[in-house]
Amino acid sequence: MDTFDIKELLKKSGEWLKGTGPSNDIVISSRIRLARNIAGYKFAAFLNKQETKEMVDKIIAATKKSNYLKADKVVLLESLDVLGRQLLLERHLISREHAEAKGIRALSFSEDEIVSIMINEEDHLRIQVLQSGFNLMETWRMIDKVDSELEASLPFAFHQHLGYLTACPTNVGTGLRASCMLHLPSLVMTKQINKVLQAIGKLNLAVRGLYGEGTQASGNFFQFSNQTTLGKNEEKIIDDLEKVIKQIIEHEREARIALQSKKRDKLYDQIWRAVGILKCAHLMTSQETTSLLSMVRLGVDLNIIKDLDRQKLNELFIVTQPAHLQLLAGKTISPKERDIRRAQIIRQYLKTINML
Amino acid sequence: MDTFDIKELLKKSGEWLKGTGPSNDIVISSRIRLARNIAGYKFAAFLNKQETKEMVDKIIAATKKSNYLKADKVVLLESLDVLGRQLLLERHLISREHAEAKGIRALSFSEDEIVSIMINEEDHLRIQVLQSGFNLMETWRMIDKVDSELEASLPFAFHQHLGYLTACPTNVGTGLRASCMLHLPSLVMTKQINKVLQAIGKLNLAVRGLYGEGTQASGNFFQFSNQTTLGKNEEKIIDDLEKVIKQIIEHEREARIALQSKKRDKLYDQIWRAVGILKCAHLMTSQETTSLLSMVRLGVDLNIIKDLDRQKLNELFIVTQPAHLQLLAGKTISPKERDIRRAQIIRQYLKTINML
Numbered sequence: 118m119d120t121f122d123i124k125e126l127l128k129k130s131g132e133w134l135k136g137t138g139p140s141n142d143i144v145i146s147s148r149i150r151l152a153r154n155i156a157g158y159k160f161a162a163f164l165n166k167q168e169t170k171e172m173v174d175k176i177i178a179a180t181k182k183s184n185y186l187k188a189d190k191v192v193l194l195e196s197l198d199v200l201g202r203q204l205l206l207e208r209h210l211i212s213r214e215h216a217e218a219k220g221i222r223a224l225s226f227s228e229d230e231i232v233s234i235m236i237n238e239e240d241h242l243r244i245q246v247l248q249s250g251f252n253l254m255e256t257w258r259m260i261d262k263v264d265s266e267l268e269a270s271l272p273f274a275f276h277q278h279l280g281y282l283t284a285c286p287t288n289v290g291t292g293l294r295a296s297c298m299l300h301l302p303s304l305v306m307t308k309q310i311n312k313v314l315q316a317i318g319k320l321n322l323a324v325r326g327l328y329g330e331g332t333q334a335s336g337n338f339f340q341f342s343n344q345t346t347l348g349k350n351e352e353k354i355i356d357d358l359e360k361v362i363k364q365i366i367e368h369e370r371e372a373r374i375a376l377q378s379k380k381r382d383k384l385y386d387q388i389w390r391a392v393g394i395l396k397c398a399h400l401m402t403s404q405e406t407t408s409l410l411s412m413v414r415l416g417v418d419l420n421i422i423k424d425l426d427r428q429k430l431n432e433l434f435i436v437t438q439p440a441h442l443q444l445l446a447g448k449t450i451s452p453k454e455r456d457i458r459r460a461q462i463i464r465q466y467l468k469t470i471n472m473l
Numbered sequence: 474m475d476t477f478d479i480k481e482l483l484k485k486s487g488e489w490l491k492g493t494g495p496s497n498d499i500v501i502s503s504r505i506r507l508a509r510n511i512a513g514y515k516f517a518a519f520l521n522k523q524e525t526k527e528m529v530d531k532i533i534a535a536t537k538k539s540n541y542l543k544a545d546k547v548v549l550l551e552s553l554d555v556l557g558r559q560l561l562l563e564r565h566l567i568s569r570e571h572a573e574a575k576g577i578r579a580l581s582f583s584e585d586e587i588v589s590i591m592i593n594e595e596d597h598l599r600i601q602v603l604q605s606g607f608n609l610m611e612t613w614r615m616i617d618k619v620d621s622e623l624e625a626s627l628p629f630a631f632h633q634h635l636g637y638l639t640a641c642p643t644n645v646g647t648g649l650r651a652s653c654m655l656h657l658p659s660l661v662m663t664k665q666i667n668k669v670l671q672a673i674g675k676l677n678l679a680v681r682g683l684y685g686e687g688t689q690a691s692g693n694f695f696q697f698s699n700q701t702t703l704g705k706n707e708e709k710i711i712d713d714l715e716k717v718i719k720q721i722i723e724h725e726r727e728a729r730i731a732l733q734s735k736k737r738d739k740l741y742d743q744i745w746r747a748v749g750i751l752k753c754a755h756l757m758t759s760q761e762t763t764s765l766l767s768m769v770r771l772g773v774d775l776n777i778i779k780d781l782d783r784q785k786l787n788e789l790f791i792v793t794q795p796a797h798l799q800l801l802a803g804k805t806i807s808p809k810e811r812d813i814r815r816a817q818i819i820r821q822y823l824k825t826i827n828m829l
Contacts, residue, residue, distance in 0.1 A: 382756055382813055385755040386754055386756040386816070389754060389755055390750055390753055390754050390755075393746075393749030393751075393752055394746055396749055396753075397746055397749030398742055398745060399738055399742035399746075400738055453738075460742070
C-alpha cells in the first residue's frame with residue numbers, strides 16, 4: 118500500500134486553520150466525528166492481528182472510492198515513531214488514544230486535512246470533518262455525505278432501534294460528536310467564564326481543552342461538545358449545540374465590548390505585552406506560547422493589531438507544538454532546546470510584521 | 474534673591490547620569506557628602522524663623538563665591554509645592570528629609586548638578602558631590618575643595634579632638650558619608666547577593682536602595698556607604714570603602730561571565746523580554762520600570778543590546794519617576810494615569826532604537 122510521508126505535512130497547514138468561516142473571531146473550528154463499525158466483525162479491541170489488517174485494508178479500499186477522500190493520504194500508524202504520531206495528534210488528525218495505542222491501525226485523510234478517518238481506534242471507523250469557523254451545519258452536511266459514500270461499500274453495524282452500534286455505549290445511536298473550539302479571552306478576563314461553564318454542565322454539554330478528551334482548557338481556548346448521542350437525530354443534536362454556542366459567542370462579544378470601553382488600558386497592555394514578549398523572548402514553553410498567542414489573537418480580532426494575518430497566527434499555534442518543532446528540526450530535541458527553538462521560530466514569524 | 478525655576482531641570486539630565494567614569498558598567502555613581510554647621514548658631518532644628526532665614530542668606534552668599542558653584546542655582550524649598558520638591562529628590566539633589574521638612578530651607582547646586590548644598594537640613598550645610606562611575610577619590614578631591622572654599626567665608630563648628638560637630642552624633646568627626654550606587658544584577662540572579670550583603674554588614678558598611686536612607690534596594694541597585702565618620706581621616710574612610718567596592722565589582726564581573734557561559738539562554742531571555750515589555754507595554758509602574766531597565770542595562774553592559782546609549786538609558790530611570798512625569802505633563806496626575814504616561818514615554822524613548 119502506498120503510504121504518505123508525514124513530513125510533507127510540515128510544508129503547509131490544514132484548511133481548518135485558514136481563519137475564515139462564520140464568527141471566526143471567536144470560533145476557531147467546528148468539528149464532527151461519527152463512530153462506525155463494520156457488521157460481522159468484533160469491535161476493534163477484540164480483533165486478532167489478521168482481522169485488524171483486514172479491517173485496515175477494507176476501509177482504506179472504501180475510502181479510495183470516496184469523492185471527499187479520493188486524493189487521500191494513508192498513514193499506517195504502527196510504521197510511525199512517537200514523533201510522527203504526535204505530529205498527527207497536534208494537527209488534530211488523530212486522537213491521543215489512536216496515537217498511543219499498539220497494533221495495526223491507520224489514518225486516511227484528505228489533502229486539505231478537512232476529512233479524516235481513523236481506522237481501528239476504539240471503533241473500526243472514526244470519521245471526522247474539521248472546518249474553520251462556526252460551521253456546524255455545513256460540517257454536518259459534508260460528514261453525512263462522506264458517511265453515505267463509505268456506507269455504500271462498507272456494511273455498518275446498525276440496529277433498528279438503537280441506531281449505529283459502537284464500542285462504547287455512550288456513542289450508540291448517532292455515533293456523533295459535534296464540537297466547536299472557541300476562543301473566549303474576554304469571558305476569562307472578566308471572570309464570567311465560570312458562570313458559562315456551570316451553565317454548560319447543566320445542559321449536558323462537555324467542555325474540553327485544545328486537544329480534546331482529557332485535556333484542560335488552556336490559553337482561553339475551550340472546546341464545547343454534545344454528550345448525548347442517543348434519542349435525538351443528528352440535526353437536533355447539532356442544532357441544540359449550535360444554539361448554546363451562539364449564546365456563548367454573544368457573551369464573549371459583549372465582554373469584548375465592555376473590556377474595550379471600561380478596561381481599555383489594561384486590555385491594550387496585556388495584548389501589547391504579549392506581542393513584545395513573543396517578539397523578544399529567547400525561551401518559550403508551549404503553555405506560555407498558547408497564552409500569549411491567545412492575547413495576540415484577541416488583539417487581531419479587535420483590530421488593535423493590524424498587520425498580522427490570522428492564518429499565520431493560527432499556524433504559529435501548530436508549528437510551535439513539540440512534534441512539529443522536532444520534525445522541522447529533523448531530530449529529537451530536549452524540552453529545554455525546544456523552548457529555545459520555539460522562541461526562535463516565533464521571533465522569525467513575527468519579525469517581518471511591524472506591529473508597533 | 475534670584476531663584477531658579479526648577480522646570481528648567483526637565484530640559485536635561487545631571488552630569489552624573491552620563492554613564493561614563495571608571496567601571497561604569499557596574500558603578501552608576503559615586504557620591505560624597507559632608508555635614509557642616511556654622512559656629513555660634515544652634516543646630517538647624519533649634520533655630521528660630523529669623524535665624525533660619527539668616528542662615529540661608531549667609532550660606533547662599535558663601536556659595537556664590539565658590540568656583541565650583543559660581544554659576545549656581547538657588548532654590549528656596551518652602552516656595553516649591555510637593556511635586557517640585559519631589560523632582561529635586563528624584564534627581565538626587567536633596568534628601569527625602571529635606572523634601573518633607575517644613576520651614577525656611579534651601580538648595581544651591583551647580584549647573585551640571587555635580588555639586589549641591591542643602592541648607593538647613595539636619596545640619597546647616599550638607600555639601601554633596603555626585604559623579605558618574607566609580608570615582609570616589611576624584612569626588613573626594615572635589616568636595617574637599619568646595620569645603621575649603623566655603624570654610625574661607627563660613628566659620629564651621631569644629632572641635633579640636635572630635636572634629637566637625639554635627640546635629641547627629643553619628644556624623645561627628647569627618648561629617649563624611651561616601652557611597653557608590655552599584656548595579657548588581659548578576660549577583661542577584663546567581664543568588665550570591667546575600668553573601669555579599671552579609672559580609673558588608675560585618676565590615677560596618679551600610680546598604681541602601683536607589684533613594685538613600687530608608688529605601689529598599691530595588692531593580693538590582695544597591696548603594697554602599699560608610700557608617701563610621703570618627704576615628705579615621707577622610708582618605709582612610711574612602712580608601713576602605715573603595716577596597717570593598719572593588720571586591721564587589723569583581724564578584725559581579727565574575728558572575729556576569731558565569732551567566733554568559735552557563736546560563737546564556739536564560740540571560741538572553743530575561744534581557745530581551747525586558748526589552749520587549751518596555752517597548753510594548755501600555756501600563757508600567759515605577760517599580761517594574763526599574764526592574765526591567767535593570768535587565769536592559771545589563772544587556773547594554775554585556776554588549777547583547779548594541780544600539781542603546783547608556784546615557785539615554787540612565788535618563789529613562791529618572792524621567793519615569795513620578796514627579797518628573799507630572800512636571801513634564803504640566804499637571805498632577807493619578808498613579809493609574811502615571812502608569813499609562815510612563816509606558817508611553819518609555820515606548821517613545823525606545824522606539825527609535827532597533828534593538829532586534
